[in-house]
Amino acid sequence: MKQSIHLLLLVIIISSQIITAQEVKSEFPPYTQIVTKHTELKYIISKNVDDTFYVYIRLPKHYSETEKRYPVLYLLDGDIAFNMATSIVRYLQYGKFVPDIITVGIGYGTMLSDHELNFRDRDYTPTKFPGREISGGAYRYLQFIKNELIPFIDSTYRTDSTDRTLNGYSLGGLFTLYSMLKEPDLFNKYIVGSPFIYRNLEDLLNLEDSLYESEGKLSGNLYITVGENESLEKYQDPISRFVKRLQGREYKNLNIYFETFENGQHLICPSEAMSYGLVYVFGKQTE
Incomplete structure (x- = not known):
């Protein structure tokens, strides 16, 4: 009998805790609302690349x-840099x-990066x-970025078309430098973290040489x-040589x-590169 009473009390206590937890939980907005506030997701089909890209967009708080x-x-x-960037931007603001x-x-x-849907090696x-x-x-x-993505962003949102920043890390850093030399008027700010230019250093130097000889300006x-x-x-050596x-x-x-x-290692520094990079390219100095 005592065991039955104890068991009944235990069931009542557990049930009340579940009910309380549900009541508390119901006071908060759904998880998706927390994640997507001021944020949009678009799917852009690229004719240039023949693929579909996920485009995550975060608007300023008072945009509307x-x-x-x-x-x-x-x-x-x-996919990995967006949430980090939006948090860093909020702190810096x-x-x-x-x-x-x-x-x-x-x-x-x-x-x-090794998923069958991730084509960063390709791009x-x-x-x-x-x-x-x-x-x-x-x-x-x-x-794709020049002729499809940027025109879409500029036509859909109120952008300053004279003020664009490109951020890339590792292979993304390689592409960012490539973009700077291949289409020097597309962006005016570049944040490049630990670019993997080891295999493409000579290609970048040749691009820079051609740009210097033809335009003479960057x-x-x-x-x-x-x-x-x-x-x-x-x-270290390839990056130093490129900068020099x-x-x-x-x-x-x-x-x-x-x-x-x-003490920086390759996968430790993405957030540091982005934080200090944003501060630098926007012309502010830390105290």
Whole structure:
């Protein structure tokens, strides 16, 4: 009898806890509302790449209350970089380090780099990579950004078409530098974290040489980083050589800041590169 009473009491206690938990939970908005506030997801079918891209868009908090036009931050590896970027931007805005901006992440629908749906090897590399069957499609991807994505963003949202930032890390950093040299008027700000230019250094230097000989000018703000503990052969030396080439040209309207992160390793520094990069390219200085 006592056991039956104890069991009944236990059931009542557990039931009341479940009811209480449900009541408390019901006071909060659905999870999806928390995640998607001021955020939109679009699917863009690219004729240039012959693929569909996930495009994540974060609008400024007071976007609907003004007629203002906003700078746009474009993110490569958008599936993983988008949420990080929107959080970083909010922190920096609290400190008045960056203005209100529209954030656009370009993704594949998965943040797993080795997933069958993720084609960063295909899209971020200017030439074929040894051992990477699907690679070397950077030109087509750049045409997608130039002729399909940016026109869509500019026609759909109130953007400042003279103020675009491109952010890329690792292979994304390679593509960002490629974009800067191949289409120098497309963006005016570049945040490049630990670019994997080891295999394409000569290609980038040749592009820069052609640009210098034909145009003689390159403009914008370039923030580029490497980690102190990253490979000398694959990261530190190639990046340093590329930066020295640009600095040696003394482009009149190109501002370059090259930073080495103390104790930095390759997958530790994406958030640091983005944070300090945004502060630099938007012309604010930390105290």
